[in-house]
Amino acid sequence: MLGESGIKPVTRFRTDAYNSRIAACIEDLERTGERSMIYELLDRLFATMGPVPRSTFLITASTKAGIDSLERISHGIPADARDCLLSHVSDYVSERFALVGGRMHINAACASSTIALGQGASLIEMGRADSVLICCFDVVTEFIFSGFCALQAMSPVPCMPFDVNRKGMNIGEGAAAMLLMNDHASKREGKTPIGDLLGWSVTNDAVHVTAPAMDGCGLILAIEKALKRSGLPKEAVSAICAHGTGTVYNDLMELVSFKKIFGERSVPVFSVKGAIGHTMGAAGGIEAALCLKSLAAGMIPPTVGFSEPEKGAEGLVSSQPRMLDGEYMLSTNSGFGGVNAAVIIGKGDIS
């Protein structure tokens, strides 16, 4: 909300060879022994969490999780090879909370945790779980950093979502956990809901593997399906947490999609990636959690890095925090493989 950015020069690995030297790394996040630093990140997340019912079904989401262990193995440095299997990291979360309700790890590029939220809600709606823990995480590694640089997707300066001068994305790291429950379980466990997950959807553009469909076909379909599932009219959406990576193509595609859905109505749009970077598989979950906070506070976060609007972003995106007038937000994410995901989040009754 302060409009500050965590995107800074990377010190975790050398960046000489790359066209970008910056990322949003968590200060002092390091490995412990031979295990991946993903566990240090998770431990920090867990330290802030309350108890979770043991019967809870676990859905984790990440794109590369413990890939820093693969880096070490490749260099001949001792590391736990099991960290390279995402199901193993999922086990760690499950064991931490002694969960017995079953588990699943979802991997769908930058839409992973948004999809995880939808799958959790589906399980509850199908009656196969009354409580689902969604836990998402990803860390900044040279593996990922180098790849996006090689694809010419990275910005040499802090990213500027929806800005006409944007030059690409910056990666970030983070983790989030959310407990989904039906009414029965929340009452039984004495949990007060802070929001509602009302609609969700996943689609594929079926156009290109790395670039978004410029007509927004997949994202438009995802938003329409999520709205339909929520039972809400599109007029109920009071703000959009966009994927907003700061790449030329993604931001254009999203503006086209939002225009197609919402027409001439100026629905406020924001992106947090100028503040915390693109947290990859964790992005959707972190952004959904921020939507919950926004709804509770009645405030839309600023889009850090934004100053001069891309055509189509005028009046929609702001570099300042704004009042949020409404009870429902749309959050969207898109990723490699042509995947798009959308969720509709409702304000909880915090009275």
Add this chain to the structure above:
Amino acid sequence: MTVGGAGMGRNAGSFELSEGALPRFAGKMSFANQTFRRFGRLDKFSKLGITAIAYALQDAGLDAWEEKRDIGVIVSTIFGCLATDFDYYNTVMTKDGLLADPNLFTYTLPNSFLGHASIIFGLTGTNFVINDKTNSGLSALRSALDCISLGECAAMLAGICDVDPPPGFPISEKTAPGSIFVVLEKSIERQCRPYGRLSIDNNGTLFFNESEINDIVMCVRRCLGEGAEI
């Protein structure tokens, strides 16, 4: 597509998922009058998965299309694109990152091949990968059934896909390499004889024609009328 060969449905002959070497892939792939010329440039994991998806769609009479369809794909995998991860990182280590291969990096996301399959076959539905501890495929089947039950998609592909981990990789998990996909639809509106009915109870137990199944291999065997388990 397994060690035993590639095939589909009633034309597959005997079916097994066993350890060994997968058949060699062709340089390009042709299905339903389409030729996917970039097939030869994909990583092995992607080639494997796309081939199996192609066969499943052909068996279901869904390979040809003119307009995109609301069909999704969910696949579960143990190792995912781990072999490609190592191949990619080797290009990073060469010359300290200067030669990082962008094409290989694309395939370090295990869902990338779902993107190719979606493009080739016009699939716009729910799609994601499940990183699993076994190759039972049950998680993919369950999620796919839920998608159909909740009206998210008209049809779903559900399956497994695994190539061998890199040689010498210090992990004890063993699995037979291969990929198997099934096509699930709620209602039959086209002229295609279904193999049977897949259902799920509140505990997540799966049934094929009201007999419990323990994995996707058993499901396929039941489809083919092979009652005995390996």
